[in-house]
Amino acid sequence: MIKKWFKNIGPGTLVAAAFIGPGTVTLCTLAGVNFGMNLLWAMLLSIIATIVLQEMAARLGIISQKGLSEVIREEIKSPFFRQFITVLILSAIVIGNASYEAGNISGGILGLETVFGSWSISFGSFTVNVMSLVIGIIAFALLYIGNYKFLERALVALVLLMSVSFLITAIVTKPNLLEVFKGMFIPKFPEKSLLTIIGLIGTTVVPYNLFLHASLVKEKWKTSDDLSLAKKDTIISIVLGGLVSMAIIISAAAINSSEINNAADLAKGLEPLYGSFSKYFLALGLFAAGITSAITAPLAAAYVAKGCLGWKDGLKSKRFRAVWIIILAIGVVFSSIGIKPIEIIKFAQVANGMLLPVVAGILLWIMNKKSVLGNYSNTKLQNFIGLFILTMSIFLGLKSILKVFNVF
Structure with a gap:
């Protein structure tokens, strides 16, 4: 039974790995510290929205046997509009993921440094963080192998490690279950919580995951008979990912301190309250969260470039590898010498802010095209939920x- 379940999990787990990055860990930490259990409902809403959109992306990938960016190129007939959408997608995903990769690697570093301390080498006025090179090498090795099944298994193992680590951390804090359920099912908007709510939803419903999922499912499943397996995989993986995010909020809510500003502080904050074991569980979770995102972000960018530019070759092709190598290298360099590319990240935020509604709208449009999906197009209920999202x-x-430009 367990062996069969492990055999059928895959792409959904990679999607969960992608959205639980260091940014999500830090944001969930701040949500718990500042607002207690009151924003758990926002995470529940995010999980539902993610399941609906990712199921559509998976269904599209299996039935069409094409990635989302490939279908967009084929279905948008207006040359100008097609070119505009292609440029927007490439900008937001490829450049955006390159700028966020430094944050992904930095998250993995936080986990390692919690246990091993800081290791760095100085070259004149430059100081290089050794941990970022270690994480970069691990990510490079996993991606360079270019075998989908191997990559899938490695990420599944890391996601399970991350999940167990954060869930145990939450259990150790002995939360009030009544408060947990009230936080999940009774929406509240504490003062100054709006941006945190937006952030929790925005870091879970991730545009590049739609492209990643549609591209990955066709590596594993080939016919409509596999749709039920893909749906189960999607639901189980994203619910597990959501539970991990909730566990981080619950862990952070247990700390009565205003000095907790990020996930590294959370590890330190839990130690005097619940002993050194919490610190190690959290460190493992942080490391796994950082490295899984450090792998999936370059992989998603390479898939998007492949689809948008019409490349037909696979994971081991030079062009495909060149995209993820460049993104991984940028992340390693920026995280190892401490450079924060603020302007690039601002551009990425704007592009992603524009991209999510555009991609969600195009995905809904495509999911209603009988010429692409036949009898597997959206039902009225799926369209209603999709329009709400x-x-x-x-x-x-x-x-x-508006937040990037300090308007709001």
Whole structure:
């Protein structure tokens, strides 16, 4: 039974690995410290929205046997509009993931440094963090092998490690279960919580995951008979990912301190309260969260470039490898010497803010095309839920753009 379950999990787990990055860990930490259990409902809403959109992406990938960016290129007939969407997608995903990769690697570093301390080498006025090179080498090795099944198994193992680590940390804090359920099912908007709510939803419903999922499912499943397996995989993986995010919020809510600003502080904050074991569980979770995102972000960018530019070759091709190598290298360099590319990250935030409603809208449009999906196009209920998510994504997109320019 367990062996069969392990055989059928895969792409959904990579999606969960992608959205639980260091940014999500830090944001969930701040949500728990500042607002207690009150924002758990926002994470529950995010999980539902993610399941709906990712199921559509998976269904599209299996039935069409094409990635989302490939279908967009084929279905948008207007040359100008097609070119505009292609440029927007490439900018947001490829450049955006390159700028966020430093944060992914830095998250893995936090986990290692919690246990081993800081290791660095100085070259004149430059100081290089050795841990970032270690994580970069691990990510490079896993990606360079270019075998989907091997990559899948490695990421599944890391996600399970991360999940167990954070869930145990939450259990050790002995939360009030009544408060947990109230936080999940009774929406509250504490003062100054709006941006945190937007952030929790925005870091879970991730645009590049839609491209990644549609591209990965066709590596594993080939016919409509596999749709039920893909759906189970999607639901189980994303629910597990959501539980991990909730566990981080619950762990952080147990700490009565205003000095907790990020996930590294959370590790230190838990130690005097619950002993050194919490520190090690959290460190393992942080390391796994950082390294899984450090692998999936370059992989997603390479898949998007492949689809947008019409490349037909596979994971081991020079062009495909060149994209993820460049993104991984940028992340390693920026994280190892401490450079924060603020302007690039601002551009990425704006592009992603614009991209989520655009991609969600195009995905909904494609999911209703009989010429692409035949009898597997969206039902009325799926369209209704999809339109609600689209409306929410437009709101989130506008808020994230206004936030970058300090308008809101």
